[in-house]
Amino acid sequence: MITSQYSGRMPARTELVREAGARSPESPVLPLRVTIGARPGLVPVAGGVTGALACIAAAMTGDSGDRLKVCAVETCPWAFIDGSRNRSRSWCSMRVCGNRTRTRAYRARKQGSRHPQGANTDTV
Numbered sequence: 001m002i003t004s005q006y007s008g009r010m011p012a013r014t015e016l017v018r019e020a021g022a023r024s025p026e027s028p029v030l031p032l033r034v035t036i037g038a039r040p041g042l043v044p045v046a047g048g049v050t051g052a053l054a055c056i057a058a059a060m061t062g063d064s065g066d067r068l069k070v071c072a073v074e075t076c077p078w079a080f081i082d083g084s085r086n087r088s089r090s091w092c093s094m095r096v097c098g099n100r101t102r103t104r105a106y107r108a109r110k111q112g113s114r115h116p117q118g119a120n121t122d123t124v
Helices: 013-023 048-061 095-115
Strands: 033-034 043-044 068-070 079-081
Touching: 048 068
Parallel strands: none
Antiparallel strands: 033 043, 068 079
């Protein structure tokens, strides 16, 4: 569901919710309660796989639908809600994926700036 947002083909949110419900082994219906008030929205009311799908559906149809992202690390399958002000978060977790990516970049920069021992670095 979330990766289709980045593949160039973003189906309607209602289509995504319908697909998610159809794929759920527990129930084709996503248990969501509608809340009416200052900020109306959808609230999941079940647990398990169906509850998780209901959470995703609620997020995609609410204000945070455009904040759903997939981790920038190719080997990480995690999705997350980007809560940053300017929506610039790239990793599911700064502690794990962010740290690994930044450490890798740091080591590559340091290794690239080293000169072989004994090499003459003076220019004539």
